[in-house]
Amino acid sequence: MTIHTSREFRSATPLGTGAGTGFEALLPPSSVQPATLYAAGSEIYAQGEKAGDLYQVEFGAVRVYRLLADGRRQIAAFHLAGEVFGFETGKTHHFFAETIGATGIRVIRQHAGADASRELLPLALESLVRAQEHLLVLGRQNAAERVAAFLMDMAARQGDLEEIELPMSRGDIGDYLGLTIETVSRVFSKLKEKGIVRLPSLRKVKIVKMQTLRDMSE
């Protein structure tokens, strides 16, 4: 189902709002396609599928994950409005990608030209640094530190606002942080109890003591 948004195809207007990554200008305009609307939980690509194209989130959010044989899931990354994902080596995807809520996605067709590489390398490196920094969180931080780091990251990606929007469930957060849903919930409760955050609704977090949270995430 391809929809046409109010924004004109090839519009010079950057995608998204203040939450954008700032990389929009780097994209090769000639390969941008109209956005497609996906329902919540739609698969964009699956592990083993043929890879090649890249994707940009117009609105909504995407989770990229891997599964173990017994069903354990690790979310490697969340992608918010403006961000590009789908980078792969070789011919097939190593991961699954799914929308979280209702989400608009643009396909960026990869062409062999040198221009594309020059523009894509910074985006790939952005993902690389993000993944390597997340390794520190998963390898060496405890539950409270992980959640704090997650909240700081989400805040930074939403323009350092005090009130942040969580598009994903507690289960998704757990599978991103390498924790169970129960542990995530307990840490949220503890942060609230200590007055570090307020939880106006399940999917909203108001950060009251930003510096405390920053110190927690080290």
Next chain:
Amino acid sequence: MTIHTSREFRSATPLGTGAGTGFEALLPPSSVQPATLYAAGSEIYAQGEKAGDLYQVEFGAVRVYRLLADGRRQIAAFHLAGEVFGFETGKTHHFFAETIGATGIRVIRQHAGADASRELLPLALESLVRAQEHLLVLGRQNAAERVAAFLMDMAARQGDLEEIELPMSRGDIGDYLGLTIETVSRVFSKLKEKGIVRLPSLRKVKIVKMQTLRDMSE
């Protein structure tokens, strides 16, 4: 201390042995420098330093890591002969890079040309996929599974030989797998006890039951 190896500068001979990554041919020949010999434990770059160049391991091994304020360390990647590292976003390094044993390193000066990007993108993506796959290990696997995955990875990178060489200490392995040195040691002992591996020396592992180990790492 810059040394000249027996291999000629700009030689067509690929670096390393059968353990190479196969990416040597992709490197821009015009930017390859003579190799430099580093003593064990030498710093190649530090967090906060100006980034820009890339590095290729000629022989030996490198660890790329990050530290928390209290000294906890997470090794994001090991790099063996033939592999390229040093990819960064922005102007400064987010990580430390150190040689493990005595190691030869070539500097690959980055120039702005499109050619370089085209050649470097696959290398960056290789690192990205490796990092994202490691997230699954750190986030969702137990100690035995982590060590099994590590050994399978090292074996694959050394040409799927039965007897593999570990250039790094137990402490390094622990900091890579998000485990303590004691836990790593205990898992090694257990694997030996079960006849899955033999340990001819501290830095050598003979994989006896390859399939069992593969199944363990899922």
Next chain:
DNA sequence: CGTTGACTTGAAGGTATTCAAGCTTTGTGG
């Protein structure tokens, strides 16, 4: 042959998980 650093092994303790129950929010049909 003694010293040093790296590794191994044991015992106790702590943090996150598992299992279980109850609560809250959201969506749907009457």
Next chain:
DNA sequence: CCACAAAGCTTGAATACCTTCAAGTCAACG
């Protein structure tokens, strides 16, 4: 718009796995 069902979330108690602390062994090197 309300009632109910379903899904998602929270909280508690018991358990498991890994860490911490401690001691001892092994190997390399002078």
